[in-house]
């Protein structure tokens with residue numbers, strides 16, 4: 001059996017030459033974000049990082065796949081933007097703790113572990129914003145997507161004393177079944 005890292009590297013190698021559209025939940029909620037910096041966790045090949053860099057944010061993308069980061073470099077050049085990049089394996093939380101603080105964090109199409117989620121407030125500046133959007137349990141039930149990658153119902157509602165929920169949306173559309181959350185550091 002191949003490792004998760006190898007799985008993702010193969011996936012990125014097989015992807016076409018075109019950068020995917022940014023996640024709609026991020027586009028629709030960009031007005032909640034503070035100007036300044038963004039940490040894009042599990043950034044992949046950078047569809048959201050590049051979208052935000054083009055809009056004036058200073059973006060740092062982190063991912064454990066060197067193939068994803070290579071593609072992000074290529075796409076940022078093509079789009080004439082600069083994105084800071086780091087190869088980080090999120091299963092080792094010590095690696096993320098030394099990144100400094102950010103005005104915003106985004107997590108798109110990646111399910112954070114409880115441990116990762118609880119480290120995020122320490123990575124946010126005062127009034128910092130966290131946007132999280134990923135598949136939920138209905139994507140598993142109706143489309144067979146592995147449950148380990150899916151959020152359970154209301155998974156991140158009322159789980160943090162440090163983050164205030166400013167929006168929670170359950171999305172059912174052509175993208176599939178997702179939960180979107182916007183939090184602000186209390």
Ligand SMILES: C[S@@+](CC[C@H](N)C(=O)[O-])C[C@H]1O[C@@H](n2cnc3c(N)ncnc32)[C@H](O)[C@@H]1O
Nearest residue numbers: 008042043044063064065088089090091108109
């Ligand atoms: C579905 S993709 C989402 C990419 C991007 N956020 C987006 O919305 O297009 C999931 C990403 O998570 C990354 N990933 C999975 N497990 C990881 C881990 N343990 N550490 C770092 N990145 C990881 C993969 O390499 C992949 O880029």
